[in-house]
Amino acid sequence: FARSLLILDRSKYVSVIVEYQALPEFLTRDYAVFDQQLIVPRVTELSRLYKAQNTTRQTVFRPFEGLQTSGSISRGLTTGNNQDAVVNSNLDLQISGNLSRDVQVRASITDSNIPLQENGYTQRLDEFDRVYIELFSKNWSVKAGDINLTNTDDRYLRFNKKVAGMSLDASIAGEESETDLLASGALVRGQFTSNTFTGQDGNQGPYKIKGSGSQQYLLIISGSETVYVNGIPLKRGENNDYTIDYNTAELTFMPTFPVTSNMRFTVEYQVADRNFTRFVTYDGAAYKTDKIDIGFHFYNENDLKNQTLQQDLSDNQKEILSQAGDDLSLMVVPSATPDVYKENKILYKKEMIDGVEVFVFSNEATDALYNVKFTYVGANAGNYRIQTTIASGRIYEYVAPQSGIPQGDYAPVVQLIAPNKLQLVVFNSHYRPNEKTKISSELAYSNKDKNLFSRINDADNTGFAGNINWEQQLTDGKWKLASNLNYEFVHKNFNTVERLNSVEFQRDWDLMNPSGNQNYLNTTLLLRNESKGQLSYKFSKLDYSDSFNGNRHSLMVDLILDSTSIKSNGSYLKADASSYKATFLRAYTDIIHRFNKKWIGARLQAERNEHTDKTTNTLSVLSHRYLDYEGYFGLGDTLAVYAEVGYNHSVTDSLRTYALQTVNKANMYFIKSRLLSKKTADITLFVNYRHVKRPLYNDEALNARLSYRQQLFDNGISLQTIYETNAGTLPQQEFSYVEVETGLGYYTWIDYNGDGIQQLDEFEVAKFQDEANYVRIMLPTINFIKTNQNKFSQALTLNPSKWGNREGFRKLLSHFINQSFILFDGKHRRGAQGLNFNPFSNTDDLLAFNFNLKNSFYFNRGRQHYSTTYTFIQTANKNTFSITGLQQSMRSHQLQFNHKIGKFWLFDLIAKTSENKSESEAFNNRNFTILSGELNPKIAYVLNPNTRFEAFYHLKHKENKLDNFEKLIANTLGMNGFYASGKSFSLQTSFNLILNAFEGNENSSVAYQMLEGLRAGTNFTWNLNLQKRINSYLDLNISYFGR
Template identity: 25%
Template sequence: KVTEEDENGDSITYYRYSTDPERAFFALSFSQVGMGLGDYRRVNQLSNGTVFEFVPRINGRPQGDYSILTQLPTPDSRRMITAGTRIKLGEKESVYSEVALSSRDQNLFSNLDDEDNQGLAWKAGIKSEDREFSQFKGYKFKAQTEVEFNSSQFNFIDRFRYIEFDRDWGVNPEDLEIPASERFFWTQIGLEKDARNGFNYRVFLRNRAEQLDGSQHTANWNLELGRFLVKQEFFSLNSNKDTIQTDWKRYLGQLSYRSKILVPGYQYSVDRNAAELIERDSVISTAMNFREHLLFLRSNDTLSYAFSADAAWRTDRLPFSGRLQDNTEAFTSNFSFRKNWTNHQLQSTFTYRRLAFLQRDLPEELTVLGKVDYSGSLMKNLIRNEISYAIGNGRELQREFVFLPAPNGDGTHTWRDDNGDGIQQLNEFYLAINPEEKLYIKIFVPTDTYIQAYSTLLNYRLQAKFPDDWKESGGVKQFLQKFSNTSSLSVEKKVTSDDFLTRIDPFLGGVDRDQILSLRQILRTSFFFNRSSASYGFDLSLFDSQLKQLLSGGFEDQIQKDWKWNSRYQLNSVTTFRLLTGMGKRISASDFLENRNYTISQRMIGPELAWQPSPFVRATGTYSFSAKENLENEVFEEKASIHQVSFETRYAKAIKTTLTGNLRLIQINYNGEPNSPVGYEMLQALTNGTNITWTLNWLQKIGEGLQLNVVYEGR
């Protein structure tokens, strides 16, 4: 903390970065507030965080874009009341008016400046619609004129104008923060026959006190000539805002030909927006400035299938040295297809974009987006497939890493002052080998910089069975008919690789570890034998899950793989015997938490006996044995054996009352550390030794749409 004097002799206080433990007492948080609104700027990224420095003010004005001040939101209040009337002058014409009063208190904790909380607004207009003229046969005439006034303190509760309203006037959100009264006047006329034939024209005037004075002209013209369709849209804005003059011209023209099968067409669009300083006659900004040629070909909407393809060439402009110049050139192509057959459905979209930079020495950007969805059945619904595959680009927050001190022995890295300057640089930290050197941990932190991330998504589902009529065939066919399978695969991958094949491949083979952001992969498959029979049957299932993600401290992996065998046999009409066996692994790997690195191998077996004397009562007794071992422990054989006996009874009468009770006795023998992540997994969140758990559940229907559910659990 430093106190000095400025050029006027006034004392100023600011904070300066220091590595001296005798002087570094403050831990500050900085917020980006915009250039010219803060007193600090970002200068460096060191091992333990970002360094900011104080920038002296010039003529009392801040010169930085970061501040240590944090603005707290205050409780506020907004209210509005409106009243309106409409009077019909005849069959086609009417007049209307509306008045509104608003009240806004920005801080309910304070009474300061409450005298300007109220505002007034009103509008009035005349409207004519559905009037016909003999000169325009088949067309209907419509017209409307409206005038509106909003006082400087009037505030709407919700937006009621379209979202681009202020942008179309060249007004920024910051301009609206200054209260000002507004006057609007607009009038429009139109002739409409149907959706493909019509003309509309509107002129709009807006005055916002001394901040804005401008006019808009909007025109739309649609015309159908045989199989040709012409569509045109025009927009013009001319406004003055303080010392800035905004000129905006937009035009879209489209010509298409509707044949019985194809609809080819051409579209030309241009958008010229420029904000100029009146005194210098130079362009300082543009909201949008481009020219585009588009060729398209799509199917007629009367066909049983639908497709569309287009190719666009676009040039965007930006101001350089006060003049608008071509900045980028882009080629974009889109394709989509949709078709339904008797047993198959296919839908796809594809986008290809190539972007070249004309004013900056940057490499050409290539973007590919696509999605394919297919569902269908083969061999008379014996095999059903559902596939969804998608690729895409996205922007992710770029992550930086810092090294922070850790208690002795709990870190992962060590610092060597290679250049002898006493300052910790990122390239001076190494993975520690000796335990006494593990003094620092590596932490990943987000920044305000975005990087390109490429995602791939694959979902697949399969259902397969043998023909039902094989049930009566006898022999091998009758035996095979008892088998069926249900499988699903889900993969979601996100990488930063520049290799195109790596981006579109949903799997991780050959991908550099540093280019992986996240991976989620789940495989489920179940083979059933005699699934529909109540007498006997079995099923074999596999569950394979892999989750890999980049967290604040590094990578973390969670892998689960389970094989399960479930067989059942009906001893008599009221008793069923089951045998459940299984084996699997639980793998956890962490870059920053060593105690979360383990590989648990487990096996289990358990018989079950169910007795159901009536449709309302069912009792089940189960015994299971599980054996677990941590294969990562090289010091000793870390094992756990679990014996579990459970009894469950259930009473269910139609949909009115359901009572369920469960009692479990679990005996666990574990030779490891219970208070650890691997101990939590081995003990299944229980304790070493004898455990007893019980559950009671009562579900009661009280009335239509109303149920009572009471659950009691104990351990």
């Protein structure tokens, strides 16, 4: 025990498990009263003198000693006789720690030149490149790379931008003051945009986020969006309120957040702007003392008009922009430009049809060809329409007007984007003469030029704004009374980076495109108690020169009275505009009473807006009336186990025949609960049923989510079940294929009909890397089908391996493990048949579904002693595209046996049968049913973990049961080898001989699937992978593949 040494008889034991407990460190440590280095050894020369030495050591700082790094850098070259050389690189590096005693660093750098396979509409294939480096100390910091520029303090300069550049923050401390400095410069990645839409009853999405103007292709910068409903921000995430596809620009709301027609959504986001190189600078300074704060900020964002990106402006187009001023309608120009013939490029020629010169698709090299871009201009606003979609994009055709009315939606024009500039300078100050008084002010000046190519309309470029605010505490005590007075002036030409007022400001004041200078006055009285809550009254006055004048009274209550809490706010607006007058009454109250771990509550929301047209003296279509009341009851603890049930009723009135009349009534029933919350089990249930009654038809929607998790018998049984149902929409998508660098794509093109034109049915998932040179791009769509969606998933694991120490039947069971997973996700066309709760139904109205079943049954898993695995897999999926419907399915049975023979030999046997089906409505060559059987024995010689040799035989038999009844018998002989020398060197090789006896048309999609990318007859494939560690920081990898 003292030496921690264990002696065993090797003839009896192959391996052992030692369990022990070490003595505490304080018992085994050496103790001494004095420093041993200072004790003088005993000698006979007693008269010898000694001098005490100071042994204090000074710590010597070593640069970069505390720096922590992780990650990798790789540079590679891929080449072959069937492809050009391709250079690829990857970088993933994280750094943190001290550069010196006072300076620390944080850095995260990722870089890859492999294009992403986007699952959505994409504007471009770009490099994945993210860099962030920060140096900081106590009084300063420098950030570089992909950073956020943010200002939340200034009213007139609030923004949050994701940029690529550098920023510097510094703080200089004085005896009684502090000075802060800020400087930054960067390239702008996106431009602020806002989109509003109204929810629909029974539609959880996806909802298309629209761009400004006719912009159809949106690439939203990830993480830049904020989604509001009725002015309240939502949370992103599958366990929260919504999810977003940044490439398709689509929002989908979770079943636990039911969408209704009374919800007003506002989405603020940054959209990638690739027209010009855009640069931004943001600088500022602030001086702070106990009583006075003063500061300023300067913001400059402008396009570099001579550095275009995706928009290549000709001299003629620049001249058009110079004469257009700020008028967007004058910036629309013909899009046709002369071009030369290129295979698979969509080009047009000019023809005369009914005396009109139009563009007609042509792939003849002898024609005078043009590259034409078509812009969606609105329904029946253009003379062209989509004729068809091919692999390389859409083809448009001319359609003649009828009775002078256009019959198309597209026009051969392009909207020119003018370079613009925005400059803002802001001054602010805060004065605190005493603890009860605070006076603040802010002044701002803006300069916005919407067209840097033109000086026309520049008179409205500049504007200014200012406000002054006075806060005063009037009384002390338990109930404190405070007042606030605020006045603001905003010039009609003043501009900000992002939104100036609240999201619902226009609706709160019933504004309709007001013009003129803005005067805004607010006075507030606030009565507050630290334990009871607060009450406030607010009077506001708003006017825009002579076009609008309004007065608004607001009352807010937030009180806790014993076991009852009251939250209420209401407002009354009286407005007088140049063309209308309005009154707007709003009220919201929520009262909750709690008792004995229970609660009961009532909620009321009401609106009445009477919007009168001054010309006709009648109510306008903007008038409405809304009443919503709700009651609910709950018990338990919302942080643990609880349940809440409730009922909601709402009535919506809109203008009908010059009077407010009821247009819908809705009844909603809901349950929110967590029925079980333990370490080994959890059950949550959410149900929301809504029935809407309208004059002509009724509508109903159900949103529900059930989640159940259970662990039994010390994790011997693990179960997780999720069921969801909701109503939404399904986009009818179109797609095309874009060529990328060889080996960096996902698909390959095979010209089956030999016409040299890429068709959608000629693209296959590439079997080999040197053929993967295309990616699929989804095109934007405005066509959505209403659906009901049901989703069911379950994962079950039976693992009695912990019974290995038991006897009898339990010990036998410990050799077995079973894992199963099942998923049903179906979308049915929503119609008169009502709600559909069954996730397993397969009816004619099923538009899309995804089914996945996998079960694995193990015996002696991982032991290599008669180890046997049976795996059953069944998958099916269906997609609805605008051009076709595609349904695919697969079913397979696989039995794998693994056993170690003696000390060095390992035998492995795989037997497999499968069935693959494909059904396409538009492409006959995609219809097939392939039955296959496989047998794959393998013998391996394992000398040690670093040396391994394998030889195998693989027999495949495949037969297509449709159309041409193709057949394949494939015999494969192969050898694999692996050798490693410690951690510094490894070599892996393989060689295969494949004999394919194929009957049928080899140049077909079915043949490509059956032959797995190889050819009929004799095939050879070989592979070599070499890894060499040159030093602790550098590895060399060489991969070679041939066939």
